[in-house]
Amino acid sequence: MSVNQQAHTGPPYGQPQPGYQGYQQPAYGGQSLPGVPQAQYGAYNGPVPGYQQPVPPQGYFPSLGFPLKGSPVSLNSDTSSLAPNFIGSLRAPPTSGAPPPASGASHPSGPLAYSQFEHGDVQNGIPASAAPVQRPPASQPFLPGSAPTPVSQISTFQQYGPPPASVQQLRNHMAGMTIGSTAASAPPPAGLGYGVGPSSYPPTTGAPRPPAMPGPPLPGQTVAAPPSSQPNHVSSPPPPSTMAGLHPGPPMSGLHGPPPPTHPPQPGYPMQQNGSFGQMRGPQPNYGGAYPGAPNYGSPPGPPPPPKRLDPDSIPSPQLNELPPQQKPRHRIDPDAIPSPIQVIEDDRNNRGSEPFVTGVRGQVPPLVTTNFLVKDQGNASPRYIRCTSYNIPCTSDMAKQSQVPLAAVIKPLAALPPEETLPYLVDHGESGPVRCNRCKAYMCPFMQFIEGGRRFQCCFCSCVTEVPPHYFQHLDHTGKRVDFYDRPELSLGSYEFLATVDYCKNNKFPSPPAFIFMIDVSYNAVKSGLVRLICEELKSLLDYLPREGNMEESAIRVGFVTYNKVLHFYNVKSSLAQPQMMVVSDVADMFVPLLDGFLVNVNESRTVIASLLDQIPEMFADTRETETVFAPVIQAGLEALKAAECAGKLFIFHTSLPIAEAPGKLKNRDDRKLINTDKEKTLFQPQTSFYNNLAKDCVAQGCCVDLFLFPNQYLDVATLGVVPYQTGGSIYKYAYFQLETDQYRFLNDLRRDVQKEVGFDAVMRVRTSTGIRATDFFGAFYMSNTTDVEMAGLDCDKTITVEFKHDDKLSEDSGALLQCALLYTSCAGQRRLRIHNLSLNCCTQLADLYRNCETDTLINYLAKFAYRGVLSSPVKTVRDALINQCAQILACYRKNCASPSSAGQLILPECMKLLPVYLNCVLKSDVLQPGPEVTTDDRAYIRQLVTSMDVAETNVFFYPRLLPLTKADVDSDSLPAAIRNSEERLSKGDIYLLENGLNIFVWVGVSVQQGLIQNLFGVSSFSQISNALSTLPVLENPFSKKVRSIVDMLQGQRSRYMKLIVVKQEDKLEMLFKHFLVEDKSLTGGASYVDFLCHMHKEIRQLLS
């Protein structure tokens, strides 16, 4: 029953909202959104020219924003005693594996009919070896303008030669500097880590060492560790990452299980010389009690009572009297002696931020996400598109199981690139479409091997041989490489796009341009809060900023409008109408769209009618008394409209309350905090009805992506309302207790970015792998109807999919492992495309190589997503225990198989994983796995879904927030002040700090901050006058205010969501909220401090080893 009614004409709504500033924000200043480059696909004119020295990024910071290289680290006075053990670069050389084969791609299937091409002269594609020699030494300047290094230039025999003299000398030098018996063969210094060829590492000894070796080495056992078992990146004199504070010395032994009582302290014990270990520290402020999390971890053996075991301060050492006097005060682990995230980030930035990351080498570990670096594609996908937990995969599944290191890739197929980097080229093969393997359907890529003079190619994924289509034939040069190698992106680059043919389109029809439908809740709360007026006012200008393709003058995207409460109102905004027309559908049980013509329109053509509608909507519902809403029918209406228009699209739904009105998908309030920590807690994360899962499935089939903006004043069941956005590849934004004055700026920024950002529709992603491994599990916002295809109604530049791999056969060190991620999608102009990302990884037979090429940030991204999915089906405690256990196994395996022999009392961490304990503890303490009393059920469901689509940079800062001392900022420089560790003891009450985690920015003001600084930043004369209701910093004309605001703007520009700014005064009520993010400290909800957790991990590892 549809009713046509002429909308009455209200007075034009022309008054700008107070505080509304149009498009003046730095991050959203107009058509081109920083960080969201326009899609411009120029003709491919050969390979990317040599790396050009970039102009300083203007407001774009790929994934970070830490100070540029060279910024001084601001150390608190006590940080000067940083233990040398943990100073050093993160990374080891990419490989120490066997020398590469002469041939660029090996033939896993054994001898083939094409033996004439197998004499080692075929060098097609990327060299098979990780061959660090191919990478210029860190000190070698990259020559601007130099031609891309043809991969075949690199002569593989180089790798068999002796290591460069300088490296050898350094190794000798380092060996001379090592202390004691723990490291007879020292690793190269950090800066040269990548210059060392594999041959400089003698082969490892095959036999595993005994699990634990308390005391001196056994007779006949060599003390020197095999070099490959050493972390290779220690920049100062150090043994492997021995946890000095946890050394088996008698003082600590009481903490860590049965001590070796009769052993004298070992000679050459590094921390004794450092001296920092003996430093006494007071208890943490506010957390004087015993370790509250201890009971969760089971009861450890040994004499001291369990709750105290992990609190070094409270444990008298049983052997105290037997100690040499100088060791007696060593009671407490010095936080400066345990691995510091800040130091690791800083080291990586210094070591790797100065030169571009060139992707021509297999298995290369990229710089950290916190390092600002540029990428040059030479055959492997940029780490902005794909990051892996390890770049060296164990050859066998037994090895992988033994290590427990998950093999996963975090893929962001449409990632935004900085302006200095080139977008993937678009390759058009005309009607014949992309060239693919006949058997596995992999797309042409740099790793395919051309044979028989170029008439056929052998697939690098399945080894099948395919005829080269006549139009694609090209001769090979004397190295076996096609002579058009550099003219074709798909032969020379890691990432590129193909124009899809009609075969790749739904129903064999080219798609129409997508549509955006804006669906606005006009119930009482939405109108009363000013939200409806705000949205309508914003849309009037925002519609001019819809995504456009390349140089197109206007967006091809059509728009439509719906308002709703218990019923739905559709609007006809056809350009020929003088006034918009409203059609009401009150039969929400069987949703249909009452009009076809005039619902989805071109913005320019219908500009006047749309403007009139947006003026009238707030007036029409100004006096509404309707408080109830429907929700599922709204999505159904959008879906039906897209179906009728035969296009894909996105619904922007602005919603305020639990949908309790009588309609399909009606929900009840089932929130129950009593379920926390029970076996039923998982139900809080599950949808309360399967209705929305079925709806999501229909939406995906149509390419209908849902972005949901929530404005709740109470529980509205995010776990259920989020199902459709989540499974369609959409986003959820939540503004609890929305207040126009304080929240509109954040909401409008999010909306602008969400509407403008690059997005693909009707997307299907498949990840192909070379023989031996296969993608087995997927995490992210998508739908899967089979085991291989990840379907997303929409996929934007921020969305990430984490893919796990498992072995199904043996891998070989020679051939390595390949991934090819192919994303089929419809562009915002309606063009069907394939985006291809390729990545080659090394394979290893030595566990040490696995541990040396891991990336902890990516590992944490995977582990967090794995755990956050686990809470849907298992009690939270089970999920937490499983996480701890897996990480303990990872570290125990390293200790057992890779670390040099040493006392069992020592905690030895792989260099690349030395932050695993601190980051893992942050995941365990997060709101999803250990909620505080102020965290609502909706918050937890929201965070759970959010994290599942995060990339590595986002999970990194989300779990370990960035803490910057603002009062240390240099007002004359563009750089950020050096970050400090997230602990209250690092804060000084005379300073102002900023903490950001991707969702919030806290500005913390100490009680003793100089009055002048307060005046400059807040415009008030004293600490007590600072309002903690501020949501923005006042605009004041002085250098400090300008500097702080520019830092805030810079950080906002780096994140995919506009962060909520909260001013916190020391000793104020809000400070508890802030302290929740000081993740190295004990949390009020029972989360362990970093030090305590490290002790706990150590105990777990020792139990596994004994």
Ligand SMILES: [Zn+2]
């Ligand atoms: Zn194949």
